[in-house]
Amino acid sequence: MTSARDINQRFLRPAHLPWAELRSTQLSRQAYKRHQHAALSIGAIIEGETCCVCEGQEYRLRPGDIIVIPPHVAHSCNPVASQPRSYHMLYLDVSWCLAQFAPATSLLTIDQPVIRDTGLFARYQEIVALMDAPPSPLLASRLTSLFQALPLIPAPPSRAHYASQQLSDHLLSNLHKPLALDVLANTFALRKETLIRLFRQDTGLTPGAFLNIARIEYAKSRLRAGEDIADVSYQSGFADQSHFHKTFVSYTAATPRQYARGRSISDNN
Incomplete structure (x- = not known):
C-alpha cells in the first residue's frame, strides 16, 4: 500500500x-x-x-x-x-x-x-x-x-444546542486534556449517549473526532509558524509523536513534516 x-x-x-x-x-x-x-x-x-x-x-x-x-x-x-x-x-x-x-x-x-x-x-x-x-x-x-x-x-449563525456549544467551547479550550465524556455529560445533566447525539446533530462529528480535528488545526498553525514538529506534537495534546503523526495523516493525508515544509511528500527527508 x-x-x-x-x-x-x-x-x-x-x-x-x-x-x-x-x-x-x-x-x-x-x-x-x-x-x-x-x-x-x-x-x-x-x-x-x-x-x-x-x-x-x-x-x-x-x-x-x-x-x-x-x-x-x-x-x-x-x-x-x-x-x-x-x-x-x-x-x-x-x-x-x-x-x-x-x-x-x-x-x-x-x-x-x-x-x-x-x-x-x-x-x-x-x-x-x-x-x-x-x-x-x-x-x-x-x-x-x-x-x-x-x-x-x-x-446568521445557526443555533446549536446549549450542551453542544458548551462542549465545543470546552474542547477548543482544553486541547491537552483527555476526552472525559462521562464527566462532561454529568455537568450538563445528560446521558453520555444523548450528549454525543446532540453534538453530532449540530456539528456532523463525534466529540472525539471534533477534538482530533481541533488539535490538528492547531498543529497546522504552529507548523506554518516554523515550530519544531516534536514541540508541536506536545503542544497539540498528543500523547507522543507517533500518535500525532498517525492522526495528522488520517485527517490530512499529509505528514507533519511535509505540511511544515510545504513541498512534495515524495521528498521524505
Whole structure:
C-alpha cells in the first residue's frame, strides 16, 4: 500500500497573502477521515474521480468540477474504487471571506456545492499557476474575483444546542486534556449517549473526532509558524509523536513534516 509519504503533493502559501493556501495533489489514492476546516475550501478535480460526502449528500466529482465546502462543514473527499485522482484544494481564511460581504456576515452557506463551469475552472487554474510563480500583484485580485463568483450565501449563525456549544467551547479550550465524556455529560445533566447525539446533530462529528480535528488545526498553525514538529506534537495534546503523526495523516493525508515544509511528500527527508 502506498504511504502518505509517497504522495506527490505540495502546499503553497504566498507570504504576502497569509489568508490563502493551496494544496496540489497528484495521483493520490489516499483517503481522509470525515473532517472539517475553519477555512473556506474550494477544490478542483484535475484527473480521476472523487467521491465527496458533504451535508449528508454524496457527490461524484470528475475532471473540470469545482466543489465549494463552507467553513466548519463536516465532509470527506475520497478516491473512487481506490483509483488515483489529482486535485487542487484552495483554502481561504474565514475572516477574510466574511469581510468580503457588506455588511460583513458571520456564516457562509451554499445550496449547490458542485460547480461545473469551464470559465470558472480556467480562472481557478490561473490562480494555481500564479501561486506557483514568483509573487504577483495579480494574485490577490484573481482570488477576490474567484471568491465573488462563487454562489455563497451569507447567513446568521445557526443555533446549536446549549450542551453542544458548551462542549465545543470546552474542547477548543482544553486541547491537552483527555476526552472525559462521562464527566462532561454529568455537568450538563445528560446521558453520555444523548450528549454525543446532540453534538453530532449540530456539528456532523463525534466529540472525539471534533477534538482530533481541533488539535490538528492547531498543529497546522504552529507548523506554518516554523515550530519544531516534536514541540508541536506536545503542544497539540498528543500523547507522543507517533500518535500525532498517525492522526495528522488520517485527517490530512499529509505528514507533519511535509505540511511544515510545504513541498512534495515524495521528498521524505
